[in-house]
Structure formats: C-alpha cells, structure tokens
Amino acid sequence: MPELPEIETVRRVVGPQLLGRTVVSVRAADNKVLANTTPDGLSGMLTGRRFASMGRRGKALVLTDDLGGRTVIRFGMTGQLYVCPRGTEEERHTHEVFFLDDGTELRYVDPRRFGRIWHFRSGETDTSGIEGLGIEPDDPALDSGYLEARIGRRGTTVKEALLDQSVVAGIGNIWSDEILFEAGICPLTPCRELTGEQLERLVHAIPEKIAFAVESNAVSSGDYLAGKSRKYYDMSPLKVYGRSGEACPRCGTAIVRNTVGGRSTCWCPMCQTR
DNA sequence: CTCTCCACCTGAGTGC
C-alpha cells in the first residue's frame, strides 16, 4: 500500500536505527515473499553482514551491506518494515526477522504478501525490483518537455500516466488524485489532449505534493513505524482522495468518485477540467 | 503496442 512518501519515511526513520548494525541471525519464511532467493540463501547472505546504507528508488527500499550486497524491498499494498526490541510480541504475517547485534530486530510484515524482497550479491548487475522506473518526482529533469515526450501521444488517461512507474517513479493512487486536484486537471483527460499549460502545472504539482506528503506523513506515522498500527495515512492532509460526497475545499462542489484505469479515483468536477 | 481484466492475498467495514 505504501506510496513514495511512506517508503521515504521508513527510510528516514528505520535507516538510522539500522545503519552500523550487524545481523546476528535471520529467520526467513518460505512463502513467496522472497523473489530471487530462499530462506537459507537470504540467511547465508546477510548473517554477519553490517548494514551500510539505506536508499530509496520509487517505492522500493535498497539496503546495502558492508560487502556491497543489496537487499531490495518492495512493499506491495501492506508491507511494513520496522525495528523493535527483541522479544516484542510478534504480529501475524511477520515473514522475515533479522536479529541485530544491539538486541533489536528488523521485521518485515506483510498480510497480503504482495510485497517482494530480492537479494543480490556484490557485483551482481541484476536490477530486478527497480528496473524500468522513471525519474524521481524531485528530479530536475521533470519538465514539460519530459512529460510531453513520455506521455504526450498516449490516448490513455492522465490518471493512468501518473500511476505508470516508468514515467515518474513513486506516485500511487492517493497522491495521483491529490496531484491532479492541485493541478486542476480532470483525471479522465487523455494524455494527448493535455495542453502545454496543464503539463506545466503537473510539473509543479508532482514534486510539490510529494514533498508535502513526505513532510505530513513523517509526523503522523509513528505508530506505524513502530509496528503498532496498520494505518499508513493521516487522511487530514488529503483534499480529494477518499472524500467523495464532501465539499471541494476550493469551490464547495461535491467531490465525485469513479473508477479510472481500474483504480478508485476522486476529483472535483468543477475545479478539475479537461 | 495498447488496453482491459484479473490474479495475487488478507483484513476491515457494511448491511442483512
């Protein structure tokens, strides 16, 4: 379920708890969560290793260890990664546990098991888990020319283009709706009908809303990051997502909801035009 | 190649 802001928050909060820590042992499950390795393989690769860095690419976390091995984690809809003291009561669907040298544990929990974990040895050039991703929302290369080139001839809706990870990486269903509201664009608009001005508004709304999401989420998800909550979101910063029937914060018109590209989509029929 | 559908999973919420 997490979009880029939640993953970035995990990186900022869990990263410092993990860096410099050495893995004492691993308890891994054999249940499809591991994408390219086995429980024994993962354990063998990480036991004795010290975590050296935690990066993020789109919605994926990339953990690097002291030998240059990489662990890539993609969270799907319900993945959770957190550090807790050893012996903390374990919740259901805890699939991977990394016991650390300071008496804490790094746990991966994922009820729906849509998430995946990859492990690559140092030097392996396989980029599974992050291949094909487009630029980051805060990349200076994100301008109207880039968007025009990547989506300008598509007949699909702008909503679907925002969800396409090969265009801009990290935008999910919630923040695509919020970005489109900010930009004043109807989610049903075919990409090829977007005006230069609309593309320009997207170029500004994408990094602005994602940065806002990172900041607002960073202060609201403490329980989630401690494994105490499944609620990723404080809904209050959201202007249209999940608010069908409520008044548009800008003009008061009732927010509408429909399925676009197979995903639940909310927008203001007055403020967001084609 | 594009587009729609659907499978992958479990849990929470709703209505009867």
Next chain:
DNA sequence: TGCACTCAGGTGGAGA
C-alpha cells in the same frame, strides 16, 4: 453474532 459481500494505498501477466 454470523455471514456474504465489497473494497483496499501495487504490480504484472493473459488475452482481446
């Protein structure tokens, strides 16, 4: 209380 049903923040493969 229980049961049936719908929906959920992601991804990728099948088939039209």
